[in-house]
Amino acid sequence: MVSAGVLGLLLCVQISRGSEELRLVDGGGRCAGRVEVKHEGEWGSVCAYDFDWDMRGAGVVCRQLGCGTAAHTSPYAPFGQGKGRIWMQVYCLGTEDSLQNCPHFDWGEHFCSHERDVGVICTEALELRLVDGGGPCAGKVEVKLQERWGTVADRDWNMNDAEVVCQQLGCGSAAHTTFNWRISQDHSPLMLALINCSGNEEAIWNCNIKGWGPYSTPFDYTTYVECQGFSRLAGGDSACSGRLEVRQGRAWVSVCHGHVDLMAAQVVCRELGCGAALAVPGPGHFGPSVGPFWDGAFECNGTELLLSACTQRRSHMQTCTHSAAIICSRKHWGCGA
Known part of the structure; x- marks a missing residue:
């Protein structure tokens, strides 16, 4: 097993200057999914340990793809494990203009497996709306993730969370909010769970979110928000x-x-x-x-x-x-x- 200190030194071995391609796959669109690079005509995944991969590396990926900023990332194969080559094991500072310019081992050399294939969700892959409330500024909170609309859930949902939703939608400040749930066989997938906002974030996905779906649950969650209007x-x-x-x-x-x-x-x-x-x-x-x-x-x-x-x-x-x-x-x- 390679120690964190030794690994950090090894990851400085090579900084690529090649023209390799980059993509995100199995995430429902071009701005979310498993990170893959194309080298010598073959696509392969990128793996990393959790102490070497964070929002800095995800930010490089999103910026390179023109997909906005990074909303979420994980080095635990959140979009499934790749089946081909693992081309890169990387460590990014966050200032690089491409993932291939982050320090990494030689192409194809790595100490992690497909279980550590990194996945990224960029802001351009996400959408927010209020539905079934009679207008664009009132209703049930829904988030679009992996090209599907679903609900959000948090037992401690409060006015700070609702404030972020209203401001993000251009609907002014929050006027009222409620959260409830019931057991139901007819329900939407759960997209975001355990959300904690300060009320000043620019978007709900900038809040502290413990659970990124989609999740299939036996519950129908209704997080209702009514905004004052713009x-x-x-x-x-x-x-x-x-x-x-x-x-x-x-x-x-x-x-x-x-x-x-x-x-x-x-x-x-x-x-x-x-x-x-x-x-x-x-x-x-x-x-x-x-x-x-x-x-x-x-x-x-x-x-x-x-x-x-x-x-x-x-x-x-x-x-x-x-x-x-x-x-x-x-x-x-x-x-x-």
Whole structure:
């Protein structure tokens, strides 16, 4: 058995400068799966011990493949064991521009077996959504992994976890969340289990997650999240007219007049369940401006479900003195005119 110290020295023997190819297989898409490299015309796997493989190496793989950043990795054959050659046993610093440039033994030389074939999940392989809640910002939490949608589960699921979901989806802050389960023969696969978020992560897969599926269980898990929404209209005679405010982190901020046009107003009115946009009135229509202000403008094509899905560009204005305002066709949320 080679000690960790000796292995660390041996792994510095060679740094490849070749043009070998890289891929991820058996993960349902090009951005998740078992790591394989092509050398001398033959594909083979990459193995490593747990003290030599971590998110730094996974990050090199995802970056090289153009698959975003690393979300999860394991050196315990999470996507099954390879059946051919083991081409590489590597140790990456995380700064390399390709896996082949990480220090490794000579091609085909290794001290680990296929049981240690490394697997990687990149962020481009993952998706998040809320379903069965009447809109994109409320419903059951589902994650897409290995090209399949499934549930998430955590007995200690709380508002910090829900906050990350809402912010990631562009739905503002979390307003309400629940978790329950029942025994059922008709259920979705479990994709993420035992999730612990601080509430400040950019995505749910950046939280501390103990279990990466998919898992087949006899339970049907329902993790429900209701978000406050990204937009609201304030200062008018109803929730369907007023100054436009959007969610920035966990606070409401105003949008500057001139940074929203009628196309964007259409998106806001639809998002709020307020019908169609009637007008984008001039400065001061709903009283004095209320700061602070969102630092940017919204450019929409009018088909987006949420204002947060529109293109956002930075403002060239030095200061903003007036809030944007919108008048929708309905006088009350969800009601007729």
